[in-house]
Amino acid sequence: MVTTLTADTGRSTKPDVVRPSRHWHLRERNWLGGAAGWFWLFVVMLPIYWIVITSFKSQANYFSINPLAPPTDPTLENYRLVIQSDFARYFINSVIVTLGAVVPAVLISFMAAFAVVRGTSRLLRGVNGLFLMGLAIPLQATIIPVYLIIIRLKMYDSLMAIILPSIAFAIPLSVLVLSNFVRDVPNELFESMRMDGATEWGTLWHLAFPLVRPALVTVTIYNGLAIWNGFLLPLVLTQSPSKRTLPLALWTFQGQYSVNVPAVLASVVLTTLPILILYAIGRRQLLSGLTAGFSK
């Protein structure tokens, strides 16, 4: 019934009682949704179009022609300026911070989610309650003590200073999403693993891990984006230019070259490009992964 292909011909004004599938209804006359959809597409794409074309304009061009017209003398000068401003180093810093935080964060969250679902001790319930509380609290509010702790650990102005709090901040939501998925694993599977003499550790990796993989992808992508784009932690916990991550570099670059809008926009394009490339490769997994994790 759901796979009926008559949606496009179902324009008759009277509802057909014989095959009143959801398609016929939700698809055809949703003009309000359609208007919102197309309007928002325009709102989303216009700035993106503008960023890209402007980043190829010379400064003279930027000031002289219509802002929405493509450059009359396309130039790569802006990109050269950005690359000369050490963006390769900032890119590497961002990669180190993101990988260094996301991989451990997801692994330990997965282990905790498994423990929270499989264990019955009161202790574990308390641990889970603690993580859930972390969801309600804006963790940015803890930035001052985090700064103090990082200073005391003698980690101030290092990439490690960004990585450690990033891991902690990622835990609550990751555990929540992952434990929802671990809970869906049929208990019979756990039991049969146990009958075969598997340890909990073995069950974790050989049974739960493959079954929960979609949720692991979701959580990895979500945290990866949040940490790659993170601004407050690098701003507060680092100082020297050599420790800058991309968002922070973007901000300081903008402060330095605020008059040179095309160059600033070239830096926006360059810092986003790696994510866009990953998105182009894995967009199906990303979109379905995100909705799978959060629509539950």
Place this chain on the structure above:
Amino acid sequence: MTTLAPPTAPVGQHTTTTTTTASGGRSGPVVWMALPALVMFVGFGVIPLVGVLALSFTTWDGIGAIVPSGLTSWRAVLSDPGLPHALWVTFLVMILSWAVQTPLSILIGVFLAAHKRYRGFLAVLYFIPLLLSSAAISITFKALLDPNFGLATGLGIPFLAQDWLGQANLALGVVIFVVSWQYIPFHSLIYQGAVRQIPTSMNEAATIDGAGRVRMFFSITIPQLKYTIITSSTLMVVGSLTFFDLIFVLTAGGPGDATRVLALEMYQTGFQANLMGPASAIAVILVLVGLALALILRRVGGGSASESQMEGA
């Protein structure tokens, strides 16, 4: 891995029925698995949370010694007219951005839920703003809203040539617009997924009963999305407390203090004015606001879908 001996459990454990769920004997090794996450979260989440309360009773400039000073910081913060103002701005941003995002996200979500190829393509484009950092988005809109070389000239609409970031009300509107621009895609996707889970039989039954499209939207789609609306609203509302980077780069709280939300007030007091004590007091207020909101939302919605699932398990 499987050659390792099973965890030592009382003999009676094995003789009990095999269909029982995890029992005390197996909790031992399982508890250890939660330990790394627990240590990290306590170290950089719980201890700082307690620490921020402790620091609010001290005087500290961020570099020198931390000196206990009783209620000095609290007095300073609570008597500062900047605090109620920041609370008000935070509240405005929260409510207005929720009111803009929710209806649009639901509409777009329903629109995208249709299994049509071109809409799948649209979904790919919709998602792009979520890939950009708040810093990048703020920088872009700052330039795009320039009255002379931005959108107004580009589209030829003189009305758009306002001093967007220079006037208090306009700047607040810009913040809400940019927030929506960044987050509507994400919430649309949540709604898209939820709409696809609504059983088709419900719409079929309604059609047989002669319900119209609008009626079905309000009588079936919206009630069926109840938990999703609560989840999405919770994310929006709690998330709105953390719109730090976006506002910091876009307006830095200006013009004047027109867009200075609580998180920004905390940062500027602590890391720009070097008053860590009062800044910690503001942070405590921020935490309390977050907790209060979460409690209210739970009361309103009777617990989100994921939480009720958890309790039911």
